């Protein structure tokens with residue numbers, strides 16, 4: 001069984017024809033060659049595959065691709081400005097040593113982008129709770145949390 | 157630029173990583189790639205009666221189904237040649253590769269895997285250390301005597317399921333025990349720990365012109381080269397390994413994984429082949445940190461002196477020897493160090509079981525060895541009713557400390573400074589106060605891995621500096637920050653003007669891999685060696701351009717200038733451009749390997765890893781609160797004082813401390829990878845195997861103790877590996893303090909905490 005549908009990915013309308021049980025992550029990575037979202041577990045545990053669907057973070061590895069029909073999907077590749085500039089969160093990650101191996105980074109950036117859309121002044125506790133679905137094995141999280149605090153301080 | 161060493165300069169690879177542009181091993185694709193999947197043994201032990209590949213081979217899209225019959229009939233290993241590529245007669249662990257399927261798509265390959273019919277006559281597995289060591293236990297390998305050490309390694313004591321035994325007995329230990337006021341004996345048990353790097357293992361290989369090229373994200377491409385060569389029975393030069401960005405490793409990417417399979421398959425199907433593990437395959441087959449049992453007994457005097465010790469440790473290497481026969485050397489460095497113990501006997505064994513082979517994980521064996529030693533240290537102090545910190549200081553080693561291998565630590569007295577620094581930040585008397593709270597301390601020394609490295613520096617015509625090195629960036633920043641900053645300072649340029657290559661074994665000299673914190677120390681030193689040669693050339697070429705003698709010019713701020721006349725100067729770009737047609741490109745190389753420290757080979761038998769080079773010194777303190785109803789533990793405060801030689805990038809070192817402590821907290825409290833009586837892992841997914849999340853980890857406080865090393869670049873020693881080592885011990889001691897009961901297992905579960913509380917109430 002295959003499914004043909006359209007969705008908006010990083011501002012562009014795309015039409016894909018994939019197996020009906022295909023996940024959004026595989027469509028993004030294998031069909032649209034957007035490999036910024038990573039596959040860390042394929043079981044909804046690590047958050048490395050996080051993308052935004054209609055602005056909400058989802059684990060794209062367990063999100064059925066056809067469920068994105070007609071929706072707006074944002075991936076890490078779509079965050080940078082047209083001039084290539086980084087978002088405040090991305091900039092704070094770079095400047096604040098919040099990236100080590102970086103495999104978790106796109107997922108963290110997407111989750112946090114959604115968080116500060118909803119809550120422009122998150123507390124440390126808010127950040128830690130928002131990140132409960134994102135694993136980072138390298139950093140111990142402190143630099144990531146500080147990066148968000150820096151980015152939101154500078155924004156306001 | 158007045159030098160970037162010692163400054164926290166943001167790493168250049170962070171930008172492509174936050175943009176999602178960085179290509180990791182698992183993202184890498186070659187045109188025309190076929191995909192493969194492995195058929196893994198569903199049982200831990202048994203005889204293979206037959207393998208029927210016909211149904212799988214008939215599936216749409218399947219190109220080949222490969223078994224041991226198609227592979228070279230060879231066994232190989234890191235220390236002992238005991239492991240075949242595919243099991244043929246017997247299977248020795250659940251997850252052992254039996255066959256491989258190559259297909260047009262990963263989906264097709266994975267689907268066809270379930271169509272390979274493997275008929276196995278199961279036998280009861282040797283599922284635990286205890287079972288393997290029981291008199292008359294079944295042998296995991298009946299043919300163990302036919303296995304030979306890898307070429308160049310001498311034989312060592314091994315017998316049946318005991319694949320390695322290291323014994324250090326200086327004599328007189330029993331007499332020393334006889335004179336002790338008290339004898340304290342403890343037994344500690346540690347479960348396995350899975351590295352749980354975020355990028356699952358993968359490999360992509362292509363066979364062309366009678367050579368294999370393998371694309372990896374790997375900590376040690378040169379080991380992939382030599383191990384793949386031996387697995388396939390070809391010369392190492394027939395293998396080329398190219399590194400890509402790596403999503404963590406923590407030791408699990410030091411030995412080969414999927415690479416020899418990908419190489420073999422690529423030759424058999426004459427097309428590029430990509431092999432990718434899904435997470436459950438990755439967890440099942442990963443060379444996790446070994447489980448272990450430690451028995452420790454010490455004699456102590458009423459005045460606080462430790463006078464005698466016996467330290468026995470059994471490590472589970474799983475079904476193949478891997479690196480565990482090296483790890484059994486580590487107890488000799490820790491059992492009699494940090495605290496003086498004049499008379500110590502150590503016996504450590506590596507033991508075969510029918511379980512997944514274990515292997516390197518950051519802080520190899522040190523995590524549980526330190527847990528045992530430091531939990532025991534608390535028990536010794538409590539036995540003679542001495543304050544636990546005072547007891548430690550009373551027994552602390554000093555400059556000139558002799559380790560049990562006879563190696564002398566000339567600077568061990570720095571440990572006293574480290575204890576004093578901890579006291580300044582987290583006064584012992586103020587920590588762990590209040591109901592259900594406790595404080596714990598742990599100290600250790602750790603090594604910097606001595607494996608060699610090489611660097612070539614080239615000054616480009618636009619003034620940028622190329623660093624050609626086989627060093628791998630595992631994520632720590634050792635290459636992205638450390639090596640780059642050290643290189644920049646050789647010419648006084650901005651680190652952004654330094655370009656560092658990715659590893660490629662055809663291009664660079666040998667590199668000993670991203671292991672044991674060696675990269676900044678060893679590769680950084682090789683940069684300095686190369687820098688000396690390059691600066692000489694730059695000075696000569698610059699002097700010629702300026703019409704001066706080489707002695708009268710100097711390099712700085714991206715220029716060569718006349719000494720004392722800073723405005724008479726030429727840029728490095730001008731120097732390199734002019735030199736190109738005068739003397740040829742400006743290129744210089746440097747190599748470095750740590751000299752082997754002096755030691756006494758007669759101190760031990762079976763000591764395959766005989767010294768502890770370039771040691772660093774560490775003290776950790778933890779404050780916890782336990783919930784008396786649920787047994788849950790909160791780490792309230794965690795402070796690390798770490799001796800680092802010299803911090804090339806302080807924020808980078810602090811990041812390693814924070815990350816290492818987080819992994820240590822996981823190890824201490826959540827992460828047990830347990831083996832059931834059936835020989836199978838109980839935790840099989842990332843849901844069941846619990847890695848710490850942001851809510852579990854406190855803000856770790858770090859104090860860097862600088863104490864430059866003569867050999868290291870700018871004095872730097874290793875920094876990234878050791879912060880994990882004392883964590884379970886510090887937390888274990890804090891929980892024992894909070895509960896008043898025994899804490900003798902890793903991980904320390906809520907049930908253990910409740911038991912400890914109950915035990916205290918009974919007393």
Ligand code: FES
Nearest residue numbers: 040042046047061
């Ligand atoms: S890959 Fe989707 S949550 Fe891990």
Ligand code: FES
Nearest residue numbers: 101104136137138
């Ligand atoms: S930076 Fe490596 S997993 Fe987060």
